[in-house]
Amino acid sequence: MGRIDMGSLADLKALLHQHGLAPCRAKGQNFLFPESIQRRIVQQIGAVPPMILEIGPGLGGLTQALRAEYPDSSLILMEKDVRFAEILAQRIPNSTLILGDALALDWMPYEGATLIGNLPYNVSVPLVLRYVRHADLFPQAIFMFQREVGQRIMALPKSKAYGRLSVMIQAYTKVSKVMDLPSSVFWPKPAVDSMLLQFHRLDPMNTLAFSDLEPVVAAAFQHRRKMMTYGLASLGIPLEEAPFQLRVRAEEVSVPEFIRLAQWVKTVR
Secondary structure (H helix, E strand, O other), X not given: OOOOOHHHHHHHHHHHHHOOOOOOHHHOOOEEOOHHHHHHHHHOOOOOOOEEEEEOOOOOHHHXXXXXXXXXXXXXXXXXXXXXXXXXXXXXXXXXXXXXXXXHOOOHHHOOOEEEEEOOHHHHHHHHHHHHHOHHHOOEEEEEEEHHHHHHHHOOOOOOOOOHHHHHHHOOEEEEEEEEEOHHHEEOOOOOOEEEEEEEEOOOOOOOOHHHHHHHHHXXXXXXXXXXXXXXXXXXXXXXXXXXXXXXXXXXXXXXXHHXXXXXXXXXX
């Protein structure tokens, strides 16, 4: 991972002290401070995007790296903590700041943007699922997760980590791991390590609506140690007519097979 620039950590603490602020643990605030890692993250975007939407910029460390690397991109900052508004306005003047909850964000105005964010652990799953619901709008996204969550997102069938999260995300995006990050590169230091993942929308996109796939996958994994027929029975569908082998555990079923199953369920409900 290379030597951590402790000067960046000192600057981070000085900035908070200057404004009389402290990280809020209830909001899952853990700031990524090594500048070298911030640069590596933003360079993962690749070709200059017309618009970048950063979720949870906090003190603007990653944001400054974004602006330096992509000076011609429109930069939108979505921050829930109003305490950081003044700091962001001062550090990143040529950007648009939106104060609010990303979970309530209307995604449509930002179609075509590249999404990026060091997501708070406590909201990372609902946030990434909200993004996946609208994955057709965005060419790519780069998000930070607790390592265990990242492993669940990337998990393959017949593995312990494979589950609802794996299926729902892989059904609409291509996921790749960018890097693992130790807890030591964040302040305050979290109790767990992190994983940075990159998402690209599928080409061609899966045309099955998220709302059609979600209940089928949820029902299938309802009784993880049993055949998925136990859970699928709750959908009130004629399981005996299914053109698929359903007497298997959900963890054995691939993402394409789940999509075909959901398509069939849609025709019989």
